[in-house]
Amino acid sequence: MTDTTPHNPMKPFLGKLVEVKDLATEIKLLRVELLNGGNEAFKACQPGQFAFVSAFGFGEAPFGIANTSQRGPYLDFAVNRLGSVTTGLHELGEGDLVGVRGPLGNWFPMDQFKGKNLIVLGGGIGGAPLRPVIQTVLDNRADYGRLTILWAARHPTLLVFTDEYAAWRAAPDTTLHLTVDQADEKWDRNVGLITQLLEKVAPSPENAVTITCGPPIMIYYVTRLLEKMGFVAKNNYVTLEARMHCGMGKCGRCNLGPKLICVDGPVFSMSEVGELMETFL
Numbered sequence: 385m386t387d388t389t390p391h392n393p394m395k396p397f398l399g400k401l402v403e404v405k406d407l408a409t410e411i412k413l414l415r416v417e418l419l420n421g422g423n424e425a426f427k428a429c430q431p432g433q434f435a436f437v438s439a440f441g442f443g444e445a446p447f448g449i450a451n452t453s454q455r456g457p458y459l460d461f462a463v464n465r466l467g468s469v470t471t472g473l474h475e476l477g478e479g480d481l482v483g484v485r486g487p488l489g490n491w492f493p494m495d496q497f498k499g500k501n502l503i504v505l506g507g508g509i510g511g512a513p514l515r516p517v518i519q520t521v522l523d524n525r526a527d528y529g530r531l532t533i534l535w536a537a538r539h540p541t542l543l544v545f546t547d548e549y550a551a552w553r554a555a556p557d558t559t560l561h562l563t564v565d566q567a568d569e570k571w572d573r574n575v576g577l578i579t580q581l582l583e584k585v586a587p588s589p590e591n592a593v594t595i596t597c598g599p600p601i602m603i604y605y606v607t608r609l610l611e612k613m614g615f616v617a618k619n620n621y622v623t624l625e626a627r628m629h630c631g632m633g634k635c636g637r638c639n640l641g642p643k644l645i646c647v648d649g650p651v652f653s654m655s656e657v658g659e660l661m662e663t664f665l
């Protein structure tokens with residue numbers, strides 16, 4: 385008999401790690417294949433959504449889903465080792481099991497972006513939820529205008545998805561600009577903050593939307609600069625992070641003014657959250 389009981393949204397699906405690799409210093413890519421009905425739950429998940437991943441015996445934490453469902457059936461997570469859960473996840477290897485709860489949150493309106501030029505600005509691990517945006521554009525290239533990627537990290541060893549840069553650069557009408565705060569002896573690209581790079585690249589605001597993710601201070605200064613450059617707030621999208629427990633709008637832990645990042649976000653246009661950004665720093 386088929387089980388028709390609705391899935392309890394607090395109950396994780398079981399997932400098997402089918403690939404674990406270093407992405408950058410202290411950042412691992414975990415590729416998860418879902419086992420008990422999870423594929424069905426995640427098959428329509430959208431760029432920008434997130435999930436809670438649990439390391440058994442350590443707990444669970446939220447992570448942006450770093451691939452499109454079309455590239456699946458698997459989920460990629462880029463996990464930066466910070467504290468107990470992320471250390472627990474870093475200790476796992478291929479074949480190990482994790483829990484995955486989701487998909488949660490809203491997403492980038494990729495359909496509304498069709499026909500527009502996209503400027504994607506990623507800082508450090510903030511590149512993770514932007515990767516499915518880039519994948520969507522590359523996999524449906526004729527649907528979107530020019531794609532300009534500005535990608536930043538504190539140091540070259542902290543840049544994520546480096547093995548994909550050649551494919552991004554080779555895609556039609558796509559440019560990738562890299563910058564680091566501090567170079568090493570091999571680095572021959574830009575050195576400086578992403579805001580300096582943005583001024584140098586100077587993309588046109590005409591028929592364009594911007595999508596930014598990174599540390600709060602980066603999002604704050606990038607979005608202020610974009611507005612100075614003529615990009616209007618409603619076309620500047622950000623994805624935000626905050627400490628959260630339930631991910632379902634119940635615990636109230638992730639509030640930004642009257643908004644809850646877990647259910648009203650994590651994707652917002654600056655016309656929704658611009659005035660709240662100072663409280664987010």
Ligand SMILES: Cc1cc2nc3c(=O)[nH]c(=O)nc-3n(C[C@H](O)[C@H](O)[C@H](O)COP(=O)(O)OP(=O)(O)OC[C@H]3O[C@@H](n4cnc5c(N)ncnc54)[C@H](O)[C@@H]3O)c2cc1C
Nearest residue numbers: 445446447448462463464466467468469470512625626627
């Ligand atoms: C919607 C969303 C998407 C996210 N996506 C990713 C992702 O793709 N990759 C990734 O590596 N991380 C992501 N994070 C952050 C991730 O959830 C935290 O790093 C994780 O909860 C840390 O858990 P921990 O148990 O290892 O650390 P803890 O032991 O809980 O904390 C260790 C230290 O990190 C600080 N910290 C913990 N969480 C955060 C946070 N959210 N913001 C700032 N400081 C924090 C704590 O204050 C403490 O100082 C995301 C968070 C949200 C809300």
